[in-house]
Amino acid sequence: MREIMAKRDIVVIGASAGGVYALKEFVASLPKDFQASIFIVLHISPHSPSFLPDILNHSGPILAAHPTDGEPIHTGRIYVAPPDHHMLVEYDQVIVKKGPKENRFRPSIDALFRSAAYTYGPRVIGIVLTGMLNDGTSGMWSVKRLGGLGIIQEPKEALYPSMPDNVLEYVDVDYSVPVSEMAELLQKLIQETVPDKPELAPEEDKRMELEVNIAAQDNAFEMGILELGEFTPLTCPECNGALISLKEGKLIRYRCHTGHAFTASSLLAEVAKSVEESFWKGIRSLEETIILLEQSGKQFEEGGNSIAAEQFFRKALETRERARQAHEFIYIQEGIGEN
Numbered sequence: 482m483r484e485i486m487a488k489r490d491i492v493v494i495g496a497s498a499g500g501v502y503a504l505k506e507f508v509a510s511l512p513k514d515f516q517a518s519i520f521i522v523l524h525i526s527p528h529s530p531s532f533l534p535d536i537l538n539h540s541g542p543i544l545a546a547h548p549t550d551g552e553p554i555h556t557g558r559i560y561v562a563p564p565d566h567h568m569l570v571e572y573d574q575v576i577v578k579k580g581p582k583e584n585r586f587r588p589s590i591d592a593l594f595r596s597a598a599y600t601y602g603p604r605v606i607g608i609v610l611t612g613m614l615n616d617g618t619s620g621m622w623s624v625k626r627l628g629g630l631g632i633i634q635e636p637k638e639a640l641y642p643s644m645p646d647n648v649l650e651y652v653d654v655d656y657s658v659p660v661s662e663m664a665e666l667l668q669k670l671i672q673e674t675v676p677d678k679p680e681l682a683p684e685e686d687k688r689m690e691l692e693v694n695i696a697a698q699d700n701a702f703e704m705g706i707l708e709l710g711e712f713t714p715l716t717c718p719e720c721n722g723a724l725i726s727l728k729e730g731k732l733i734r735y736r737c738h739t740g741h742a743f744t745a746s747s748l749l750a751e752v753a754k755s756v757e758e759s760f761w762k763g764i765r766s767l768e769e770t771i772i773l774l775e776q777s778g779k780q781f782e783e784g785g786n787s788i789a790a791e792q793f794f795r796k797a798l799e800t801r802e803r804a805r806q807a808h809e810f811i812y813i814q815e816g817i818g819e820n
């Protein structure tokens with residue numbers, strides 16, 4: 482149904498590495514009477530408090546705060562996702578939940594963007610700022626799919642261009658601009674009357690609704706997530722659950738039956754992390770073996786059994802060489818990953 486004279490009044494913003502600097506510059510240029518609601522996800526540590534609302538309050542004229550679950554949405558406010566919680570929007574209220582991580586993060590940019598797109602359609606303006614990897618690409622695809630507008634920080638200006646670059650690769654964005662020009666651009670865009678919300682095919686509509694609900698802590702398995710994608714031979718690095726693949730335009734994503742979600746890049750990063758951790762555990766085991774062998778050799782030597790002592794010392798030397806080679810292999814792999 483057409484929303485009579487509805488405006489673009491929902492602005493969702495995602496940022497990661499370097500994001501504080503970009504967000505401070507952005508809010509500093511906003512007018513005090515900005516006629517839209519702003520929602521921000523910044524990747525931060527889940528174990529520390531976030532001071533981003535205080536930083537933004539000292540940087541610009543619009544009140545910023547961490548919302549509470551169920552808080553009504555007001556125009557001219559900035560809502561900042563709290564640590565270790567997804568922030569979603571639906572039915573004119575903010576939802577704050579500890580649903581499954583997406584792209585290894587909670588809060589997730591994709592989860593916020595997807596919920597805003599599903600609820601408000603063409604009223605949404607999505608903005609992706611500086612950051613690593615590609616959280617925000619799937620969410621921006623959803624924003625565009627449901628009639629919203631997409632803006633990215635000019636990648637050449639971003640401290641870490643990976644996130645805006647990835648959006649640009651997979652989504653037909655409307656604007657690529659420096660942060661200094663975003664407030665003026667938004668002032669024009671929020672005055673526009675929005676078009677009709679595009680209709681989705683029933684299966685696509687069901688999948689998007691389901692993914693929004695998963696982020697809000699609903700049970701992915703009971704909701705039938707496995708029926709909405711193709712099974713893969715891969716397993717979730719978070720929980721070892723079965724992964725299905727989901728396709729959005731050119732973008733391939735993965736989600737497990739417990740709800741964790743990944744793009745191909747974030748899945749690769751998490752798998753690489755798991756492999757490295759396994760290598761270090763292997764090295765630890767080798768070094769513990771060396772300690773045990775040398776202690777046993779000393780005991781045999783002190784007891785006068787030189788033959789047994791020699792065997793244990795020789796085995797310790799062989800194990801030490803394997804540990805050294807394993808160390809070198811890990812450092813070579815880390816060097817490759819940094820290039």
